[in-house]
Amino acid sequence: MPSRILKVGIAGLGRLGQRHAQALAFRTRHCELVAACSPVASERAFAGEQLGVTRLYEDFDAFIADPELDAVVLVTPTSLHADQAIAALKAGKHVFVEKPLALNVEDCERVLTVAEQHPAQVAMVGFVRRFDPSYLNAYASVAAGEIGRPFLVRSQTCDQNDPDGFFVRFASTSGGIFMDCSVHDIDLARWMLGRPKALRAFASGTIALHPALAEFGDVDNGMAIVEFEGGARAVLYASRTMAHGHETSTEVIGTAGKLSVGEHAASDRVVRSDAHGVRHAVVKDFYERFETAFAAEMAAFVAACRGEQALTLTLADALEASRIGLAITRSLHSGLPEAV
Ligand SMILES: NC(=O)c1ccc[n+]([C@@H]2O[C@H](COP(=O)([O-])OP(=O)(O)OC[C@H]3O[C@@H](n4cnc5c(N)ncnc54)[C@H](O)[C@@H]3O)[C@@H](O)[C@H]2O)c1
Structure with missing residues (x-):
């Protein structure tokens, strides 16, 4: 068992990067957050002042050349992921890159x-749901045959409406709603269905509240159907405009039963029943829903880098999720079914 503490650096300290950085600095065992990189001075100051990180980089190339670093966590805009992951692998670092x-x-x-050329280094993509206790529980049931043969995954990622329109500014680098949100449901569907080959996708979408998305060819509500070899299907829905909160939920339907994960998005176990009806509070965003899973994901990355635990989630899975998400996005634009 390796005893050395893994020295980790993080690039990108935005909405999610700050959360990952806090988890690495204070809540992940066997690692130390020693460096941070961001082009934004206030984000570097956050890492220095709030997290005690002393090696602060404005320049990404200087960051990955830091000889202190064993591993890097990339939480940068999606359009930068590939080149940054490649550069980090070539610099000899283990790499975690967000989805x-x-x-x-x-x-x-x-x-x-490039990852194949560096087999001793870990390369992992952040499909956080694979580390969520409820999804892991559902996967174990499917794998044990409890619902018979799974043939349909119906899954949604729905964010609460953000009147500030963060994701409108984000749209130029995110790849659109299907690549940004549904890519999680796509990976989940492949995982639950036993990694079948995707054949064809069809999508539609609408803009309910954020007309500025039209400039990016994006929508704020998107629906898609994915056909897999052997008859399995996935039905996906993604939304940026929910009124009540963040609702990620999934049904896995099999020949002998059905599993549901995350229905109604309850944030705790309190249900109020009174003259107005029966109701409960709702999770407000993806981080509140998946905080435990994000912590488990970072722990799994560190354990894999230290050689303690192999990852079942592979780069090939991430490639397939992107391939399917791209076919869905093409279909949104063409209005026609698209081959995957
Ligand atoms: N797993 C999930 O559920 C989940 C949730 C949210 C975001 N994400 C992913 O995380 C990534 C970041 O998303 P976000 O919402 O935090 O975005 P964000 O725009 O809030 O943050 C991006 C960060 O990258 C920094 N940055 C920009 N260029 C850089 C460079 N060249 N080098 C280093 N840093 C640079 C920015 O300063 C900022 O700190 C995206 O790829 C997104 O898809 C994943």
């Missing part, structure tokens, strides 16, 4: 090629 791996198949394949 999606890249915004085109060629970039995903470039990362896989």
